[in-house]
Structures are given as C-alpha cells and as structure tokens.
Amino acid sequence: MCDRFRGRQGHYDAIVPASGGKDSAYVAYLLKARYGMHPLTVTWAPLRYTDIGWQNFQQFIHAGFDNILGTPNGRIARLLTRYAFEEMGEPFQPFIYGQMGFPLWTAVRYRVPLVFYGENGEAEYGGDDYNQDAKQYDLTTELDRHCFSGLRPGWFKLHGLTDADLLPFQPPSVADLEAAGIEAYFMSYYRKWVPQEHYYVASEHAGFKPNPDGRSEGTYSKYASLDDRFDGFHYYLMFCKFGIGRATSDAAHEIRDGHITREEGVRLVRKYDGEFPAKYFKEFLEYCGLTEQRFWEVVDSWRAPHLWERVNGTWRLKYQVA
Numbered sequence: 001m002c003d004r005f006r007g008r009q010g011h012y013d014a015i016v017p018a019s020g021g022k023d024s025a026y027v028a029y030l031l032k033a034r035y036g037m038h039p040l041t042v043t044w045a046p047l048r049y050t051d052i053g054w055q056n057f058q059q060f061i062h063a064g065f066d067n068i069l070g071t072p073n074g075r076i077a078r079l080l081t082r083y084a085f086e087e088m089g090e091p092f093q094p095f096i097y098g099q100m101g102f103p104l105w106t107a108v109r110y111r112v113p114l115v116f117y118g119e120n121g122e123a124e125y126g127g128d129d130y131n132q133d134a135k136q137y138d139l140t141t142e143l144d145r146h147c148f149s150g151l152r153p154g155w156f157k158l159h160g161l162t163d164a165d166l167l168p169f170q171p172p173s174v175a176d177l178e179a180a181g182i183e184a185y186f187m188s189y190y191r192k193w194v195p196q197e198h199y200y201v202a203s204e205h206a207g208f209k210p211n212p213d214g215r216s217e218g219t220y221s222k223y224a225s226l227d228d229r230f231d232g233f234h235y236y237l238m239f240c241k242f243g244i245g246r247a248t249s250d251a252a253h254e255i256r257d258g259h260i261t262r263e264e265g266v267r268l269v270r271k272y273d274g275e276f277p278a279k280y281f282k283e284f285l286e287y288c289g290l291t292e293q294r295f296w297e298v299v300d301s302w303r304a305p306h307l308w309e310r311v312n313g314t315w316r317l318k319y320q321v322a
Helices: 023-032 051-062 076-089 095-112 141-149 151-161 163-169 174-180 193-206 231-242 246-256 262-272 281-288 292-301
Strands: 016-017 039-044 064-070 112-117 181-185 308-311 314-317
Touching: 016 023, 016 095, 023 039, 023 051, 023 112, 023 193, 039 051, 039 095, 051 193, 064 095, 076 095, 076 151, 076 163, 076 281, 095 112, 095 141, 095 163, 095 174, 151 163, 193 246, 193 292, 231 246, 231 292, 246 262
Parallel strands: 016 039, 016 112, 039 064, 112 181
Antiparallel strands: 308 314
C-alpha cells in the first residue's frame, strides 16, 4: 500500500496528524524508518500547551520530522470552547474540529493523497461494531458520525460567529477530498496497537518524555494525552455522561494487552476513575469566562440519570465495576 503512494523527487508521500505524543511519534517513525516513506507531520495546536507537551513537540520535530503547526484565532477558540462545553458537554469539540480538519486541508493543499492516522478509536477504545475491522477512514461519513457528534462547525453561527471566524475549524468538503484523491488509513489495522510499546519507541526515537508529575489526573498512566492543560475536562465530562473515565479507558486496553490483570484494572478504576482535574481548573474557568458555579451547573446537567444519584448532597454512581 505504501508503494502505491510513495513519492518521487523528495516530495511528501504521507500526511501524519501528529501532536508529538507517543502514538503519532510511533506512526511517523514507523513510516519513515521502516517503510521508507517521507511523511509530513501536521499539528493542530492544543487549547493551551502543557510544558511537557510543548517540550515533547519540539523534541519530536528535532528528532527528524518535518512539521506544520496550525494555530487558530485564540479569541474564537475560547468562545467555541465555552459554547461546546455548555451545549454539548464536550469542551474539546472545537479542538477536535481542527485536529481532524487541518491535516486533511494540508493533504489537499500539498497534494499528498495519503493520510495515516494512528488508531481506529472505535475498535481500540469502544464504539460501533460495524467499524471494528476498518482499515480505511471513510471521510464521507465518519467525520460527522463519530468526530463531530453530528454537528459541523457551522452550528456556532447561532452565537453570531461568521463563516470567516469558523474557517480554520471547517474540514474540507467531500468534493474537495474526492477531487484531491485523499485516502485515509489506520495504522492500528496494520500493526497491533499497544500504547505502552509506542511509549518506548517514542522515547528512543523521538525524545518523548512522560509526565514529570507522575500519573495524569483521572488515571494511573504517565505517558498519554499530555499535550493540553485542559485534557482532563474532556475525560471528566466523559465520566459524568457515560459513567466511565480515563482510568477505565487505560485499564481496559492494558488488560487486553496483557500488561495488567483484570483484578488490577478494577482496583485502578476504583481508585482513579472520575478524579476531578483540579490542577488547571482555575485556568480553565478563566479561559472559558466561567464562574465556578456556572461550571458545576453545566457539569451536573450532563450527568445521566440512569447512572447517577445524589446522596446527602453528593453525586454517586449507581453502579460500580466489580
């Protein structure tokens, strides 16, 4: 498959959406070092970089990878983050628009028809069964269905934003993608997806460093989703809406990978799942222009009633993993 896209005269022959984290570093390294491709890595800037996230991003580039960094209008990004938090219960949705759309636009503009994503999230972390064996990303349907929650960025115009404001967050149209012959694939279809192994590859070949604080809030791992100061609020809202948090996601994968037992995973989930991301809480409120009272009003409005009950003024899950 790589041979079909391999470039000539030094032209880029693959686009790799990349944060500089362990997984994207693994994909970029694999394509370049083992398959002889010439990838262009493309990054959509986090809402606010962590110190370790920025350091890892710089280390990744200087380890030998060309990169384009896309950074949207900060005022617009803050507005969109607040609206998405309040109305979708997903403060990361504006970031997801750019994270998915910007690499595709880069592929169109640079005429690089191959986009190589990391994992198929539906298969690796839970989702629709029909998609579990997909090797290729169906760009005509999957962006809207799974990444955009059925809402393209145009819905923000209800808040007075213009097409010009939203342009960086808009993905290419299906017509644009088809005209450019863009095809997108999952590395996890071709290679067994083992996040812990990616950490070792990224450490050795891309200078990747784990969280200097030890584990990340809400989980026990120290090497995943380190880039953005506000990652924790995405996972915390996931916990409130679905009753499963970041520790469940990490533990389930590591149980399947054989790195921990189910019993160990249950203990880790009970200890860390749903831990509140306190470290950047005040900064998140400032970023979104929220009061603490308004924050909790929004969060509590997204608690699924079949999962949660309020006991003596405290929210409690009705069911616990056993």
